[in-house]
Amino acid sequence: MKNLDQLNKEFAIKNEIEFTTLQGGLICAQVSNEYAEATISLYGAHIISFKPRNERDLLWMSPKSDFEIGKPIRGGIPICFPWFGPHSSDSSLPMHGFARLNYWGVVETKKMSDNKTCICLGIKSNADTKKLWPYEFKAQMEVIIGKEMEVRLNVFNTGSSSFDYSCAIHTYYNISDICNIKIEGLQGTEFFTAYDENIQIQDNKYIEVTNEENRRHINTTADCIIHDKGYNRKILAAKKGSKSTVVWNPWSETIKKMPDLPEEGYKNYLCIEPANAFNDCITLQSEQNHITTAIIGVKL
Numbered sequence: 001m002k003n004l005d006q007l008n009k010e011f012a013i014k015n016e017i018e019f020t021t022l023q024g025g026l027i028c029a030q031v032s033n034e035y036a037e038a039t040i041s042l043y044g045a046h047i048i049s050f051k052p053r054n055e056r057d058l059l060w061m062s063p064k065s066d067f068e069i070g071k072p073i074r075g076g077i078p079i080c081f082p083w084f085g086p087h088s089s090d091s092s093l094p095m096h097g098f099a100r101l102n103y104w105g106v107v108e109t110k111k112m113s114d115n116k117t118c119i120c121l122g123i124k125s126n127a128d129t130k131k132l133w134p135y136e137f138k139a140q141m142e143v144i145i146g147k148e149m150e151v152r153l154n155v156f157n158t159g160s161s162s163f164d165y166s167c168a169i170h171t172y173y174n175i176s177d178i179c180n181i182k183i184e185g186l187q188g189t190e191f192f193t194a195y196d197e198n199i200q201i202q203d204n205k206y207i208e209v210t211n212e213e214n215r216r217h218i219n220t221t222a223d224c225i226i227h228d229k230g231y232n233r234k235i236l237a238a239k240k241g242s243k244s245t246v247v248w249n250p251w252s253e254t255i256k257k258m259p260d261l262p263e264e265g266y267k268n269y270l271c272i273e274p275a276n277a278f279n280d281c282i283t284l285q286s287e288q289n290h291i292t293t294a295i296i297g298v299k300l
């Protein structure tokens with residue numbers, strides 16, 4: 001893994017991208033351009049913050065998050081890969097896979113023609129990953145910072161045999177109060193929950209969160225909008241390359257079981273997660289790839 005001096009020498013862009021350290025000494029990229037500021041931890045390829053100019057941060061971070069190798073960062077955008085949720089057959093393996101528990105390397109940084117900033121991070125299979133998941137892969141995460149932020153998780157099968165994977169771009173949105181918001185976009189979609197596998201249909205145009213929610217919306221390519229009366233804004237939660245969307249808020253009881261979340265924290269975040277999971281897992285043949293994209297921004 002390259003150190004700060006090496007990273008800044010090879011990838012820094014004057015007045016646009018600089019590599020520094022977060023709490024716990026984790027290395028991060030600080031991005032600043034005419035559109036926004038963003039902070040991206042190389043550990044986990046974890047976007048910590050995305051703050052468009054003259055806007056509040058669109059991402060919520062837990063004030064109790066860990067920032068240490070071996071533990072997931074709580075808040076921002078965890079990358080769930082190569083599996084979403086618990087491992088299908090071995091509960092001793094990390095929840096949501098190992099991508100968020102590993103340092104990613106810097107592949108490229110560039111200023112784009114429209115003055116957006118692009119940073120691409122990457123990991124690939126090695127002896128350690130193969131102990132957890134016996135396949136040859138390369139994963140790249142391309143983050144494009146403009147008025148909106150585009151997050152592209154590009155997974156390549158670099159081996160000779162096919163593999164299945166699931167993933168999610170597990171975004172924690174910063175909201176004024178869970179009782180002040182409603183979610184538009186999933187009307188008419190099928191969903192089940194973490195507590196009830198029976199398929200339901202989202203009849204109402206809006207989803208209002210009044211208790212714990214752990215919804216798995218399937219067979220949908222729909223974009224979502226979070227209407228936040230308290231912050232007087234609408235947040236676009238769009239996606240590409242995904243036919244499943246998870247909507248999660250732990251509410252007041254479940255959150256008490258999560259030591260890296262303050263008990264009241266559920267009031268100020270909502271997760272809407274573009275995924276390839278459930279009946280939307282991805283099978284890659286040798287040399288194939290798939291891109292899952294999340295696009296977030298303030299909707300005017």
Ligand code: TA6
Pocket residue numbers: 072078085095096170194214246248271273
């Ligand atoms: O995406 C929702 C979910 O699967 C919930 O069940 C909850 O476990 C959440 O992810 C957070 O998981 P984590 O492992 O980050 O605590």
